[in-house]
Amino acid sequence: MSPTTAFDSPEALTEALAAENYVIDPEFAVVVHLATALERPLLLEGPAGVGKTELASSLAAASGRRLVRLQCYEGLDDGRALYEWDYGKQLMHVQMLRDRIGELLSGTTTMAEASARLQTEDTGLYTEHFLSTRPLLEAVLSPDPVVLLVDEVDRTEESMEALLLEVLAEQQVTVPEIGTFTARSIPWVVLTSNDTRELSPALKRRCLHFAVGFPTPERETEIVSRRAPQVAPEVVTDVVELAHLLRGFPLRKSPSISEVIDAARAAAVLGLRSAGELEKVRPALLSALLKYGSDRELAVRRLDDDEPGPGIVPTAGSDRPDTAASTTAGAFGAGRAASTGSRAAADRNRRGGRR
Ligand SMILES: Nc1ncnc2c1ncn2[C@@H]1O[C@H](COP(=O)(O)OP(=O)(O)O)[C@@H](O)[C@H]1O
Ligand SMILES: [Mg+2]
Numbered sequence: 001m002s003p004t005t006a007f008d009s010p011e012a013l014t015e016a017l018a019a020e021n022y023v024i025d026p027e028f029a030v031v032v033h034l035a036t037a038l039e040r041p042l043l044l045e046g047p048a049g050v051g052k053t054e055l056a057s058s059l060a061a062a063s064g065r066r067l068v069r070l071q072c073y074e075g076l077d078d079g080r081a082l083y084e085w086d087y088g089k090q091l092m093h094v095q096m097l098r099d100r101i102g103e104l105l106s107g108t109t110t111m112a113e114a115s116a117r118l119q120t121e122d123t124g125l126y127t128e129h130f131l132s133t134r135p136l137l138e139a140v141l142s143p144d145p146v147v148l149l150v151d152e153v154d155r156t157e158e159s160m161e162a163l164l165l166e167v168l169a170e171q172q173v174t175v176p177e178i179g180t181f182t183a184r185s186i187p188w189v190v191l192t193s194n195d196t197r198e199l200s201p202a203l204k205r206r207c208l209h210f211a212v213g214f215p216t217p218e219r220e221t222e223i224v225s226r227r228a229p230q231v232a233p234e235v236v237t238d239v240v241e242l243a244h245l246l247r248g249f250p251l252r253k254s255p256s257i258s259e260v261i262d263a264a265r266a267a268a269v270l271g272l273r274s275a276g277e278l279e280k281v282r283p284a285l286l287s288a289l290l291k292y293g294s295d296r297e298l299a300v301r302r303l304d305d306d307e308p309g310p311g312i313v314p315t316a317g318s319d320r321p322d323t324a325a326s327t328t329a330g331a332f333g334a335g336r337a338a339s340t341g342s343r344a345a346a347d348r349n350r351r352g353g354r355r
Contacts, residue, residue: 005145006036006037007033007036007037007063009033010026010029010030010032010033011029013029013032013033013036013062014026014029016062016063017029017055017058017059017062019062020058020061020062021058021226021227022051022054022055022058022062023215023219023222023223023226024055025215025219028210028212031208031210032055032059032210034208035188035190035208036059036063036188038208039186039188040206040207040208041168041189041190041191041206041207041208042188042189042190042191042207042208042209042210043153043191043192043193043199043203043204043207043208043209043210044190044191044192044193044210044212045192045193045194045195045209045210045211045212046194046195046211046212046213047194047195047213047214047254047256048194048256049256049257049258049259050212050213050214050215050256050257051212051223051257052190052192052212053149053151053192055190055212056069056147056149056151056190056192057147057149059147059188059190060146060147060149063147063188065144065145065146065147065188066142066144066146066147067146067147067149068135068138068139068142068146068147068148068149068187069135069148069149069151070134070135070136070148070149070150070151071151071152072150072151072152072153072154072155072156072160073152073155073156074155074156074157075157076155076156076160077160078163079134080134081134081135081136081160081163081164082134082136082137082163082167082173083131083132083133083134083137083173083175084131084132084134085126085130085131085132086130086131086132089129089130090125090130093123093124093125093130094123094125097123101118104117104118104121105117105118126177126178127178128178131175131178135148136148136163136164136167136173137173137181139183139187139189140167140171140172140173140181140182140183140184140187141181141184142184142185142187143184143185144185145185145186145187145188146185146187146188147187147188147189147190148187148188148189148190149190149191149192150164150189150190150191150192151191151192152192152193152194153191153192153193153199153203154193154194154195154196154197154199155194155196158200161199161200161202161203164191164203165202165203165206168189168206168207169206171183171186191203191207214247214254214257215257217240217241217244220240220243220244220257220260221233221236221237221240223257223261224236224239224240224257224260224261224264227261228261228264228265228268230265230268231264231265231267231268232268232272232273232274234273234274234275235264235267235268235272235273235274235275235277235278236264237275238267238272238275238276238277238278239260239263239264239267239278239285240260240264242263242278242282242285242289243255243259243260243263243289245303246289246290246299249295249298249299249302250298251290251292251295251298251299252292252294252295253290253291253292253295255289255290259288259289260289262288262289263285263288263289266281266284266285266287266288267281267285270284282303283300286299286300
């Protein structure tokens with residue numbers, strides 16, 4: 001398949017993504033469609049595990065474009081993001097030219113003379129051939145348009161954002177020893193952020209923005225059914241319902257979509273075939289859905305007794321550093337405030353405020 005230049009409509013995009021088993025909300029589809037049609041970078045923010053990275057790889061697959069991925073981390077620098085000189089290759093090249101260099105320098109008597117003569121010659125060491133390209137330069141140099149994924153951009157320092165901005169705004173990369181490479185094709189750029197820090201306004205200004213949240217139960221059922229087709233639909237519905245119940249609790253870490261997919265697969269392995277059987281394997285499913293001891297304790301208490309009492313207040317010495325969660329959980333002690341608290345937590349989760 002030759003790389004797609006644009007999708008005709010949000011609906012066409014939705015269909016192409018569905019063929020890659022990516023389920024997209026109509027509102028989200030419009031924004032992705034716009035980003036591709038306008039060739040504007042798309043910034044996706046939201047909690048971990050809601051399908052941000054997957055959108056980029058599915059978009060690449062759906063459009064026949066190659067995915068070029070820059071995984072961000074603290075300490076990421078130009079050498080990992082843009083390019084590095086391949087010193088090993090340059091050294092080999094010099095070794096091979098040894099005889100020619102010997103001839104060139106014959107007749108010189110001092111070091112200064114030899115050095116001056118060498119400088120008049122182009123050894124060809126600083127050319128594209130000796131560059132180790134990293135994702136940003138790779139995307140710019142690619143003759144076929146690619147999808148450039150800048151993943152978890154919130155993990156880098158702000159200085160990296162400045163470099164990104166330059167590449168995104170100018171669609172070019174300057175290598176001082178060679179000159180400026182202008183984009184040979186315009187990449188579709190997807191940036192993701194897990195919202196651990198505020199990104200610079202300058203970066204945001206360059207991008208279209210979409211806040212990806214947890215899906216509705218209907219949408220999540222569709223996602224899980226596509227990703228785990230071996231699981232009975234009734235079981236998928238039950239697992240998704242459990243996950244949504246859990247996301248309403250003031251947890252330290254709400255179950256992500258990938259964890260719900262894992263739980264559904266686990267349910268099938270444990271022999272569940274029809275609706276209403278979840279109760280008997282619930283402890284095992286919680287192992288797939290929750291990853292903190294304190295979250296598990298809280299969930300078990302809340303699921304066992306939806307009418308919370310004072311026992312719901314987190315115990316001293318729990319491994320929960322998140323004081324906001326503790327405070328919300330504390331409110332459950334006050335009888336009917338429970339449902340308000342859990343709804344507030346659900347709202348926060350939907351907005352991606354809790355990670
Ligand atoms: N809309 C979706 N359609 C299909 N699968 C999805 C969707 N959202 C999430 N997933 C599943 O969840 C997994 C985790 O998503 P991922 O993109 O890694 O999350 P994020 O980058 O937001 O942390 C994916 O590998 C995929 O299996
Ligand atoms: Mg991701």
